[in-house]
Amino acid sequence: MDRIPILKLGDALLVTIQVDMHDRLATALEEDLTNRIVKHKAHGVLIDISALEIVDSFIGRMLDNIAAVSRVLDADTVVVGMRPAVAITLVELGLSLAGVRTALNVERGMELIRLRHGAAERDVDVDNAS
């Protein structure tokens, strides 16, 4: 069965969605991500959707699910790279992605994750003091 690759990027995980998601692929991704979050003690999950031409309610629900499960495991989910036309359509469709943080690109998404966990761990992690 096909699986979406998950890359480790610092203390975050990076997923790039480039194919049309099917139900089983979405379920497999959710499972793989939760396992990898625990295995790598990841603080964040970056989901790059810059290749997606549309986000419908099926994809929206998958993103919400991933964010909810990640949060329970103390990892932030940041969706990055959404195309402007997709953003406009998503809002009109009625999807708010309330539980999902967004950033324009992977760099900014990484910053968001570092900021949040840097603030929480400033006392123990001197590298983040600057």
Place this chain on the structure above:
Amino acid sequence: MSTTPPDTLPIRTSDDVVFVRQQVRLRAVQAGLGLVDQTKIVTAASELARNTLDYGGGGTVTLSSIDDNGRRGVRLVFEDQGPGIPDIPLALQDGYTTGNGLGLGLSGAKRLSNEFRIESALGGGTRVMIARWK
């Protein structure tokens, strides 16, 4: 100027939903729709195709290129022979679902279209027409 003849596609598997999206995108480009309008009609088509599959037990979509005195657009008609929708106003409410979705498919598709018409009979299937003009 030639207009592509109507095309009826099956919606039996989730691969079919992907193919429908691609064909709707082609029609929308041919009709001269801008990128945002293309994205809206393709997203609406994706929602309705998934409804046809999940709630209607599969069906078809008919794609037409439309032209009203030079104003062009795309019309899609989704048909299934499923159980039908007992209460259409309720089904059109945001967040209402009988499945495990978000309940945005029908209401969202309506918002993303310039024209929207739904007909359904209990036991007699469902027919949803949407159109998006340039």
